[in-house]
Amino acid sequence: MPFPPPIRPHALRTTRLPRPLALFSHSTRPVLIHRHSVVRTLTSEAHPSDSLERTRDDSVEGLLRGLVQGDRYALARAITLVESSNPKHRVQAQILLSKILKRESELASQQSTSLASVTPSTEATKTVSGTATGSASGSGSGSAKNTTEPEQRLRLGKSFRIGLSGPPGVGKSTFIESFGMYLVSQGHRVSVLAVDPSSARTGGSILGDKTRMTELSRDHMAYVRPSPSRGTLGGVARNTTEAITLCEAAGYDICLVETVGVGQSETMVADIVDMFVLLVPPAGGDELQGMKKGIMELSDLVIVNKSDGALVDSARYAQIEYTSALKFVKAITSYWKARVIRVSSMGGPEGGIKEAWSTMKEYFDIMESSGELQRKRGHQRKIWMWRQVSSELMDLLNEDAQVRELAKDLESKVLQNEMMSGAAAHQIVEKFMKGFKPTTSP
Numbered sequence: 001m002p003f004p005p006p007i008r009p010h011a012l013r014t015t016r017l018p019r020p021l022a023l024f025s026h027s028t029r030p031v032l033i034h035r036h037s038v039v040r041t042l043t044s045e046a047h048p049s050d051s052l053e054r055t056r057d058d059s060v061e062g063l064l065r066g067l068v069q070g071d072r073y074a075l076a077r078a079i080t081l082v083e084s085s086n087p088k089h090r091v092q093a094q095i096l097l098s099k100i101l102k103r104e105s106e107l108a109s110q111q112s113t114s115l116a117s118v119t120p121s122t123e124a125t126k127t128v129s130g131t132a133t134g135s136a137s138g139s140g141s142g143s144a145k146n147t148t149e150p151e152q153r154l155r156l157g158k159s160f161r162i163g164l165s166g167p168p169g170v171g172k173s174t175f176i177e178s179f180g181m182y183l184v185s186q187g188h189r190v191s192v193l194a195v196d197p198s199s200a201r202t203g204g205s206i207l208g209d210k211t212r213m214t215e216l217s218r219d220h221m222a223y224v225r226p227s228p229s230r231g232t233l234g235g236v237a238r239n240t241t242e243a244i245t246l247c248e249a250a251g252y253d254i255c256l257v258e259t260v261g262v263g264q265s266e267t268m269v270a271d272i273v274d275m276f277v278l279l280v281p282p283a284g285g286d287e288l289q290g291m292k293k294g295i296m297e298l299s300d301l302v303i304v305n306k307s308d309g310a311l312v313d314s315a316r317y318a319q320i321e322y323t324s325a326l327k328f329v330k331a332i333t334s335y336w337k338a339r340v341i342r343v344s345s346m347g348g349p350e351g352g353i354k355e356a357w358s359t360m361k362e363y364f365d366i367m368e369s370s371g372e373l374q375r376k377r378g379h380q381r382k383i384w385m386w387r388q389v390s391s392e393l394m395d396l397l398n399e400d401a402q403v404r405e406l407a408k409d410l411e412s413k414v415l416q417n418e419m420m421s422g423a424a425a426h427q428i429v430e431k432f433m434k435g436f437k438p439t440t441s442p
């Protein structure tokens with residue numbers, strides 16, 4: 001099956017917001033002090049057409065209803081729920097996710113009949129515009145309700161998950177802004193999630209308070225998650241996987257997951273997405289030497305960014321260098337050989353953005369039609385099941401006060417070389433198992 005057609009081909013011109021601060025009256029979120037944060041929060045999560053009603057319903061049913069209507073308030077709150085470490089919230093999050101997955105499988109069985117009677121683009125256009133006009137104008141809501149089948153918004157498994165990584169300053173936000181706006185102009189609905197490894201380690205943030213992707217954030221066809229996930233890397237990954245599921249349930253057919261190309265986060269992102277794209281600066285030689293071989297092995301596409309003005313020659317040089325470096329890297333799948341293209345993120349669609357999308361789309365079509373995409377997703381789910389097991393076990397260990405106390409003592413013994421690390425680990429697990437009281441799962 002080819003890449004799912006855009007949901008709303010004619011929507012672009014009708015959806016721009018006048019000024020972010022005009023949305024104050026609609027926001028149910030607390031007003032933040034930092035000016036950029038205010039703009040990011042409001043522009044990313046609030047739009048007059050996001051919801052048919054302003055009342056906030058945080059029950060699982062309410063969130064689900066909001067999600068399938070494509071309401072960004074509901075999406076933002078649902079992502080906050082899955083990111084929460086509060087045990088009560090985790091139970092609610094799991095119920096919400098399992099309801100989404102249940103609906104997805106029900107839809108899959110109905111799909112052949114419903115999609116045969118309605119062409120995908122017509123169905124999607126009705127659905128999304130119905131939601132948008134319903135609240136924006138009020139008068140159109142009657143007919144909008146008639147044509148809106150919320151279940152049709154659950155397009156799980158019909159989205160394209162793209163991971164984007166690259167060193168700080170390579171132009172990731174500029175690329176995503178430009179690329180995202182191009183996709184939106186083609187009728188796609190785009191969500192952007194950020195994975196920030198620094199927040200996992202130190203609580204700080206590389207992405208910081210910088211206002212990023214302002215134009216895309218304001219577009220009704222896009223959802224930019226204002227703040228990156230935090231917590232342990234395993235927790236961040238779990239949150240991101242669940243956030244992707246929520247974005248897909250809310251009708252976003254393209255999900256971009258961005259990470260800074262330092263540390264382990266790119267491996268983690270590559271295990272979540274369908275395609276992994278590496279952005280590199282227009283220089284080869286030393287920089288290429290410094291680039292970890294591992295990250296090249298993960299890449300399905302390498303984009304040499306900033307291929308414009310005086311940088312074109314070095315971008316060409318980098319393209320040649322990366323292309324030959326890739327010859328020594330083992331392909332991830334026999335269906336696709338990684339490519340290197342040049343892009344100017346500031347050069348508009350013709351500056352390489354169009355080519356980047358057609359290459360990604362070609363990848364998606366090949367992987368989808370060969371069945372490789374489904375296999376890859378299945379394999380990823382299996383990997384994540386086990387990563388989640390270890391992440392949850394670690395959470396349980398950390399929550400146990402007695403284990404924490406023992407661990408502190410054993411850590412210092414291991415540090416002083418008074419005890420073998422394996423023996424210490426064994427004692428910790430033993431202590432935990434003795435005191436473990438199973439809780440009822442959702």
Ligand SMILES: Nc1nc2c(ncn2[C@@H]2O[C@H](COP(=O)(O)OP(=O)(O)OP(=O)(O)O)[C@@H](O)[C@H]2O)c(=O)[nH]1
Pocket residue numbers: 166167168169170171172173174175206207260305306307308343344345346347
């Ligand atoms: N000439 C040129 N400059 C670019 C291009 N893309 C980005 N830049 C510039 O590169 C600088 C860094 O761009 P960002 O998009 O902030 O880079 P980033 O990778 O998101 O940076 P971090 O948020 O620090 O990770 C900015 O000054 C951009 O204007 C491009 O295609 N051509």
